[in-house]
Amino acid sequence: MDWITCVIVLGCLLVSAFFSASETALTAASRASMLRLSKQGNREAGVVTGLFAMRGRMIGALLLGNNISNIAASALATGLFTAWFGDVGVLYATGVMTVLVVIFAEVLPKTVAINAPDRVSLLVARPMMVMVIFLAPLLMLIEAIVRVLMRLVGIPLGHNQPILSPTERLRSAVDLIHQEGGVEKQDRDMLGGLLDLNELQVSDVMVHRTEMVMINADLPSEELVREVLATEYTRIPLWRDKPENIVGVLHAKDLLRAIRASEGDMSKIDVSTIALPPWFVPEMRPVSDQLKAFRRRKTHFALVVDEYGEVEGMVTLEDILEEIVGDISDEHDVVVAGVRAQSDGSVVVDGSVPIRDLNRALDWHLPDAEATTVAGLVIHEARSIPERGQSFTFHGFRFRVLRRERNRITALRIGPVPKEPEPLGKKPRAGTAF
Numbered sequence: 001m002d003w004i005t006c007v008i009v010l011g012c013l014l015v016s017a018f019f020s021a022s023e024t025a026l027t028a029a030s031r032a033s034m035l036r037l038s039k040q041g042n043r044e045a046g047v048v049t050g051l052f053a054m055r056g057r058m059i060g061a062l063l064l065g066n067n068i069s070n071i072a073a074s075a076l077a078t079g080l081f082t083a084w085f086g087d088v089g090v091l092y093a094t095g096v097m098t099v100l101v102v103i104f105a106e107v108l109p110k111t112v113a114i115n116a117p118d119r120v121s122l123l124v125a126r127p128m129m130v131m132v133i134f135l136a137p138l139l140m141l142i143e144a145i146v147r148v149l150m151r152l153v154g155i156p157l158g159h160n161q162p163i164l165s166p167t168e169r170l171r172s173a174v175d176l177i178h179q180e181g182g183v184e185k186q187d188r189d190m191l192g193g194l195l196d197l198n199e200l201q202v203s204d205v206m207v208h209r210t211e212m213v214m215i216n217a218d219l220p221s222e223e224l225v226r227e228v229l230a231t232e233y234t235r236i237p238l239w240r241d242k243p244e245n246i247v248g249v250l251h252a253k254d255l256l257r258a259i260r261a262s263e264g265d266m267s268k269i270d271v272s273t274i275a276l277p278p279w280f281v282p283e284m285r286p287v288s289d290q291l292k293a294f295r296r297r298k299t300h301f302a303l304v305v306d307e308y309g310e311v312e313g314m315v316t317l318e319d320i321l322e323e324i325v326g327d328i329s330d331e332h333d334v335v336v337a338g339v340r341a342q343s344d345g346s347v348v349v350d351g352s353v354p355i356r357d358l359n360r361a362l363d364w365h366l367p368d369a370e371a372t373t374v375a376g377l378v379i380h381e382a383r384s385i386p387e388r389g390q391s392f393t394f395h396g397f398r399f400r401v402l403r404r405e406r407n408r409i410t411a412l413r414i415g416p417v418p419k420e421p422e423p424l425g426k427k428p429r430a431g432t433a434f
Contacts, residue, residue: 005080012073013105019066021109022128025120026051026058033118047125054132060139061132070101171195189360193324196356202290203283204356204372205323206304206313210408211352214239217247221269228255235301237314238275244311248275249301280305283312291320323356346415351375351408366395375409385409393417 031052037045051058074097081089081096113120132139171192178188215227217238228236234252239245254274262268281290281302294300300317338350339361349358355368355377371377378401379385381394385407391400396417403411 002080002083005076009073009076009080012069012076013100016066016069016073016101016105017109018124018127019062019069020106021113021120022124023059023062023066024110024113025117025124026062026128028114028117029121030118034121037122042122044122044125047129048121051125051128051132056143057132057136057139058128060142061128061135064135064138064142065131070105073097073101073105185363190324193360197288197291197320197323198286200287200323201283202281202285202287202304202315203312204354204368205287205319206283206315207319208313208352209243209311212237212314214243214246215250216240217271217275221266221271224271225255225259225266225269228252235316237278237303238271246278246303246311248272249278249303250275278303280309280311281315282307287320287323290315291317294320342413342415344415346413348402349374349412349414351378351410351412364397366397374412374414378409378412 026048029048031049034045034048034052038049074093077097078090078093081093083089085092174188174191178185213231213233214237215224217224217240219227228250236250236252237246238248238250240247248271250271254276255269255271258269258274259266279297279299279302281293281304283304283306290302294302294317302315303311304313304315306312338353339358340348342348347362351374353374354372355366355374358364358374359366359368366374366377368377371380378392378399382390382392386392386401386404386409388401388404391398393399397414398417400413401409401411402413403409
């Protein structure tokens with residue numbers, strides 16, 4: 001009979017190992033992966049998804065099965081060792097079962113499961129579902145007792161209060177996969193840009209009015225056509241009386257059609273008849289809403305106005321798409337237009353370069369909540385408009401103003417602040433702030 005008891009003990013240890021591996025795998029498995037596999041027709045993944053939906057009952061079945069197996073194995077082993085060695089057999093049973101349970105029923109199966117949680121979850125899904133169904137009456141009783149105890153100690157039930165929002169959790173998951181080498185930096189930046197659309201406003205991505213190319217609508221037709229052809233853009237705002245008074249948007253294709261219709265006689269072209277009416281959007285509109293509006297109106301160009309109705313700039317569909325895919329680098333490794341790397345490790349940056357583009361290109365983390373451009377960040381931190389040659393140190397970087405035109409900072413040199421080694425044996429004087 002002793003050998004039967006030994007077989008039962010080993011069987012209990014195997015059952016305990018199964019529950020230990022299942023617990024680790026099912027708690028560490030990716031819900032997103034299981035949902036994706038389930039949609040692709042994987043039945044085991046569907047079972048795992050079903051277990052996730054009843055997480056409380058699943059954990060109860062895991063713990064119940066694991067504890068019953070361990071207790072049964074320990075009780076049988078204690079009786080067996082007591083019959084062999086008398087009262088001292090209790091000590092022998094405790095030592096032997098501790099080693100067997102810890103190594104073969106806990107550490108080993110959990111280590112195997114944590115190395116491949118998704119695969120192990122698919123293997124144990126169906127047996128675990130059977131156990132959850134089989135133990136359902138007992139689990140319901142246990143759940144009722146636990147709920148009563150939780151109410152007595154004042155712990156709320158059914159309230160999942162994550163620290164991060166779903167967007168932040170998704171962003172963290174992408175960053176983690178990037179650190180592990182599963183996602184390239186370019187793909188991480190694209191996913192991050194897509195997640196940022198709801199947090200950005202049109203004013204964050206627009207082209208400021210100081211950089212807009214606009215043409216006076218009152219110019220003679222021949223001169224106006226020459227101005228249009230001299231630009232590199234296909235949509236050009238037209239103003240009358242003053243640049244702030246935009247009366248239309250001229251599309252280069254419409255102008256070419258008009259030139260063809262007039263058989264090349266540009267004096268017959270009336271620009272006001274072919275210009276499209278301007279579309280004004282508020283600067284505080286979320287970028288995601290503006291993208292939907294572009295798709296709905298089937299147009300790629302809008303003028304941005306502030307709360308007083310004054311034109312602040314323009315935004316295009318390309319501006320929004322660049323927030324997702326980033327700027328395209330050329331063969332000379334110019335990562336961002338207006339950014340030039342120097343041999344000493346610093347970079348020379350145009351003041352109008354957006355902070356987000358600089359962060360994305362150089363993997364920096366300069367704040368962009370209070371300012372959109374690099375020049376705006378320096379002015380915000382300095383609380384003044386710096387003079388040429390002034391230097392500032394903040395956020396771990398040193399900023400030096402290289403050029404200033406009137407009230408605009410047009411060029412800066414940015415480099416990391418070198419860490420100075422602390423002198424050995426030097427003690428702080430009284431009154432030194434830390």
